[in-house]
Amino acid sequence: MTKPTLSLDEIRVGVSNIDQQILSLLADRRKLSLEVAKSKIQTQKPVRDVEREQALLEKLVADGRTHELDPQYVTKIFHTIVEDSVLYQQAFLQRLANPDNDQPLARVSFLGGKGSYSNLAARNFFARKHTKPAEIQCQSFKEVLEMVETGNADYGVLPIENTSSGSINDVYDQLQHTRLSIVGEITLPIEHCLLTAVDTEIDKIEVLYSHPQPHQQCSEFVRSLGTDIKQEYCSSTAEAMKVVAEMASPTVAAIGNASSGELYGLKSLKFGIANQQENHTRFIVVARKPVDVNGLIPAKTTFIMSTGQTAGSLVECLLVLRNHGINMTKLESRPVLGNPWEEMFYVDVEGNMRSDTMKLVMEELIKLTRYIKVLGTYPIENVTPTEIDV
Incomplete structure (x- = not known):
């Protein structure tokens, strides 16, 4: 040797x-x-x-x-x-x-406490902007928006969709009524683990704590624990981890991020428990004022619209996008509260409201819709890797 x-x-x-x-x-x-x-x-x-x-x-x-x-x-x-x-x-x-937005410190509201997925998204997003977030913990998505609307926070961070469980409807419903603008987005890999406060075995777990979304995203694993497992819903994964840490029982566990669990003294009993291994959540960032997106940057625009209650009315609107070469990346429908059978459509497109094309698109859509509102234009933060044949 x-x-x-x-x-x-x-x-x-x-x-x-x-x-x-x-x-x-x-x-x-x-x-x-x-x-x-x-x-x-x-x-x-x-x-x-x-x-x-x-x-x-x-x-x-x-x-x-x-x-x-x-x-x-x-x-x-x-x-x-x-x-x-x-x-x-x-x-x-x-x-x-946007020189007025260039600040070393920003007050940021998000769902849950330290270590929640929204907290991790906020830290990642503002780290890219070289801005330190002064963190404001909230108990609901509505509170996240209210903190920004009232001026108690500069920005709010909200999860909008997940690759496993789909759209987060509560956030979409809140966006119908807010005066805020979407000014950014970030996609975060979600790595769910089974977290406990004491050494134990999986077959001893009787109660599982987490936010409803992780429960849904880990439904197959939860089902494997047996029909007797009790699922408790918390306002955030951070609250779930805090509860489990305080109980310090071998029969309770939380679903959350492993590194976040360490903040609460929790141990990872099992990694990778989500239904899909490629599990990502897209978060949006909202503020009281819209941002101006430089034309050299790929941009996304989000708007909501209500179409007429006639056959083909939605198709006519979508044809406007196609005819102008605008790529639609998201279409989500939600009921209009208080108006039975009426729907509000949320649309994400790749385009900048500064461009002549998007201005023309909006002019045509205004004529075809009963209601339309731009929620924001913001930079596309998801950099798709350039593929090569290796």
Whole structure:
């Protein structure tokens, strides 16, 4: 057996030195990406150049092979680097477009306490904006909106849809009546775990605490626990974790995030208990004033509309989008409270209200609908990885 030429401590020092070099190089790359954004302002080129990204990845994969690096490994690393570069440039352009919103501290309302998924989404979103959130914990989605509407919070963070359980109807219903504007979005991977306060076994669990959404997203696992399991619903996953921590019983558990559970002294009894392993929740960020989205940034617009009660009225509206080449990413219908059999349609499209095309689309939709309201135009934060054949 060949002995290493260096001691373990010497090897670790060498690895740490390389890690520091990598961090320094990543910082240098970020500075250059900012210069790219400044250049694109002059040339009016969009932030994303997919052809350039594709050529870059192909060259990096080829160069990586000369260093005996796996193509998937190289691709995964640079997908992350490219995503950071795109979001960094977008944030810079948005600060220029909205100088009044550029602040180091912002009051942010969200559902639940520390460690709730809404709390994690808020921290992730504002970390990208280099803004520290002053966190305001709320017990309901309505309270999240009211805190912003009354000026007690600058922003509110709300979950809007999940890849497993679908749309979060309570939030859609609240948006019918708010005066706030959607100013951002973020998609967060949801990693549900079974959390307990003491060492125990799964077959000893009798009561399961969580918000209704995680209960629904983990329904297959819950069913596997048997028909005698009791499900208790809490206002948030944070409240569920707090309850289980206080009870400190081997027969109770919570569904929540593993790292958040550690904040409450909980242990993960089982990981990955969601029905779908690819489980993501999309969150929206609301504020009292809309944001101006730089035309170089890919944008999304959300609006609500009520169509006539005649056959084909919705189809006519959707044809307006198709005829103008506007891609619709979401269509959700919800009943109008107090008006039986009448529905309000929530629509997400890829488009910027600053553009002539979207202005023309709205003019045509106004003629076809009984009611229409733009809830907001905001940057698309989900950077789709550029695919290459490796």
